Amino acid sequence: MIWQGKRFMTQPTKVTLTFDNGAPPIELPVMPSSIGPDVIDIRSLSQHGVLTYDPGFLSTASCSSRITYIDGDAGLLYYRGYPIEQLAEHSDFMEVSYLLLHGELPDAAQKAHFDKSVRTHAMLHDQVNTVFRGFRRDAHPMAVMIGVTGALSAFYHDSINVFDAESRELSAFRLIGKVPTIAAMSYKYNMGEPFVYPQYRMGYTENFLNMMFSSPCEPYEVNPVLARALDRILILHADHEQNASTSTVRLAGSSGANPFACIAAGMASLWGPLHGGANEAVLKMLAEIGDVSRIPEFIARAKDKSNPFRLMGFGHRVYKNMDPRAAVMRQTCHDVLNELDLNDDPMFRIALELERIALQDEYFIARKLYPNVDFYSGIVFRALGIPVSMFTAIFALARTVGWMAQWNEMLADAGHRIGRPRQQYTGDQRRDYVPVERRG
Numbered sequence: 001m002i003w004q005g006k007r008f009m010t011q012p013t014k015v016t017l018t019f020d021n022g023a024p025p026i027e028l029p030v031m032p033s034s035i036g037p038d039v040i041d042i043r044s045l046s047q048h049g050v051l052t053y054d055p056g057f058l059s060t061a062s063c064s065s066r067i068t069y070i071d072g073d074a075g076l077l078y079y080r081g082y083p084i085e086q087l088a089e090h091s092d093f094m095e096v097s098y099l100l101l102h103g104e105l106p107d108a109a110q111k112a113h114f115d116k117s118v119r120t121h122a123m124l125h126d127q128v129n130t131v132f133r134g135f136r137r138d139a140h141p142m143a144v145m146i147g148v149t150g151a152l153s154a155f156y157h158d159s160i161n162v163f164d165a166e167s168r169e170l171s172a173f174r175l176i177g178k179v180p181t182i183a184a185m186s187y188k189y190n191m192g193e194p195f196v197y198p199q200y201r202m203g204y205t206e207n208f209l210n211m212m213f214s215s216p217c218e219p220y221e222v223n224p225v226l227a228r229a230l231d232r233i234l235i236l237h238a239d240h241e242q243n244a245s246t247s248t249v250r251l252a253g254s255s256g257a258n259p260f261a262c263i264a265a266g267m268a269s270l271w272g273p274l275h276g277g278a279n280e281a282v283l284k285m286l287a288e289i290g291d292v293s294r295i296p297e298f299i300a301r302a303k304d305k306s307n308p309f310r311l312m313g314f315g316h317r318v319y320k321n322m323d324p325r326a327a328v329m330r331q332t333c334h335d336v337l338n339e340l341d342l343n344d345d346p347m348f349r350i351a352l353e354l355e356r357i358a359l360q361d362e363y364f365i366a367r368k369l370y371p372n373v374d375f376y377s378g379i380v381f382r383a384l385g386i387p388v389s390m391f392t393a394i395f396a397l398a399r400t401v402g403w404m405a406q407w408n409e410m411l412a413d414a415g416h417r418i419g420r421p422r423q424q425y426t427g428d429q430r431r432d433y434v435p436v437e438r439r440g
Helices: 085-089 095-100 108-119 130-131 141-155 165-191 203-214 224-236 242-255 258-268 278-289 290-305 323-341 348-359 362-366 371-385 386-410
Strands: 015-019 026-031 066-073 074-079
Touching: 074 085, 074 095, 074 323, 074 348, 074 362, 085 224, 085 323, 095 108, 095 224, 095 386, 108 165, 108 203, 108 278, 130 141, 141 165, 141 258, 141 386, 165 203, 165 258, 165 386, 203 224, 203 290, 224 371, 224 386, 242 258, 242 362, 242 386, 258 386, 278 290, 278 348, 278 371, 278 386, 290 348, 323 371, 348 362
Parallel strands: none
Antiparallel strands: 015 026, 066 074
């Protein structure tokens, strides 16, 4: 029997773990996956007095999920089985959000209901404004977002029964609707400008751009090309399997913590420079290069193993082939530059020349150092007028729907358990206490 290109095993298979010290062997079942590597079920190992050691959990499946599939070697990213390229080209962020949460694409009536449900939850409780004013004006927008998102449980405590499906759905609507408002207000607060409230008549992405850039003095005309570009960015970043922030949301949620606290925890993890700050690093690198004429110097430094300089935005920890999101963002990047007539901007010229070299230079090709999604998204953000401090905030905005889908999937599983990773202890063995006057 063949399903999605791999053998579907009708008989359970096992592997046997043997020891060279004479300990009895241990049989472990193999759990077949619908696509991708099968999984060895090691849950019984602790009963035999042994554990596995896997720092970073790079070879450990922490959960079973039906949401997102990645094949880094083949350069594949699927949401619920749909290739990311198809969704980015034909869908919009609200439709993709429905897909991630519910498992299927909506019909017209379902999508209209979902859109309305998210829109009508975009407004924040009026007292949340006082929470913003507790922060310094120069606070990083991510610091503000994390604090305000976590505080929402004090305002919306009627939907924090995480074991009730209707409460989880209401929390999903609230968080997906309110996080763009929180992000835009965090920016406005940082800039010393008045808050702009959400407009229910606008689409999701258009509304966010309006909250970011309009003011009481002058309305903001949303450019449809730019709105579509941002919408694609949100789609491309909506979920990415069990990364650090998603795993954080799942681990926090496994204790029964309220959804606002779980999403705030995910934001805190995402804020780390090794996770959500890569596109910011790209723009810092472009600024350091400064001029197209200096590119050969920096290429030479990147190829020199003894030089600590690294070209940011090239290659990916997961994708050993072309990042499937990068091709979409590459086209989106060019669409935006053409729309805004920014192809002659010095920093964009540097980026485009680096892109050309990376796609032709044998050094980059041999090492599969293709431009990744972070390389292009940073350029688009800059073109849209979004400051560097807001890059990770928009990443968090996009990823909120993926976090909610993963959180809901975990809690809907009747067999879910609180997370409790184990450790290898390498400290001192038992020691007896010695009074302070007898030490030394």
